[in-house]
Amino acid sequence: MTTTGPLLIAYDGSPNSRTAIGTAAHLLPGAAAVVLYARQPLESLAAHLEGHPALEDLRGIDAATLNASERIAAEGAELARKAGLTADPHVSSTLATAAEAIVEAADGLGARAIVLGSRGRSGVTAALLGSTSAAVLHHTRRPVIVIPPSGEDLA
Numbered sequence: 001m002t003t004t005g006p007l008l009i010a011y012d013g014s015p016n017s018r019t020a021i022g023t024a025a026h027l028l029p030g031a032a033a034v035v036l037y038a039r040q041p042l043e044s045l046a047a048h049l050e051g052h053p054a055l056e057d058l059r060g061i062d063a064a065t066l067n068a069s070e071r072i073a074a075e076g077a078e079l080a081r082k083a084g085l086t087a088d089p090h091v092s093s094t095l096a097t098a099a100e101a102i103v104e105a106a107d108g109l110g111a112r113a114i115v116l117g118s119r120g121r122s123g124v125t126a127a128l129l130g131s132t133s134a135a136v137l138h139h140t141r142r143p144v145i146v147i148p149p150s151g152e153d154l155a
Helices: 015-027 043-048 054-082 098-109 123-129 132-139
Strands: 007-010 032-039 086-093 113-117 144-147
Touching: 007 015, 007 098, 015 054, 015 113, 015 144, 032 054, 032 098, 054 086, 086 098, 098 113, 098 132, 113 132, 132 144
Parallel strands: 007 032, 007 113, 032 086, 113 144
Antiparallel strands: none
16 A cells, blocks of 8 residues: 555535544644545436436436536635645545445545544434444554544644
């Protein structure tokens, strides 16, 4: 595994993902980063509508969500640059889970580490809703930095 690739920072626009960007910039000032927004296209639904007139509407909705996804990734990259990182936006558009998309993107980019925020779920909530950070930890061979949702600065 390479240690010279960019950081992969998972970003979804949430306060926790914003905290992850700020903390990554504090811990690794000036690092090269790719800010990833993982989206799930509407392809699985589209497969069931083949030949149906609603399919064209669905394609328009999917194009709009792709545009929104690109804006979210660009917003995250801008936050990272303002925090002192060298950052580029990236959108993953796959039917995989967010965790799978993060691991796949990190592998494809040769990322030296994965940074992501934690929602802070525990107990039954975590069991029912799952944990993207836990899934990433269990499915990658790269270092993973999980930032808790404390909102406190590291001074």
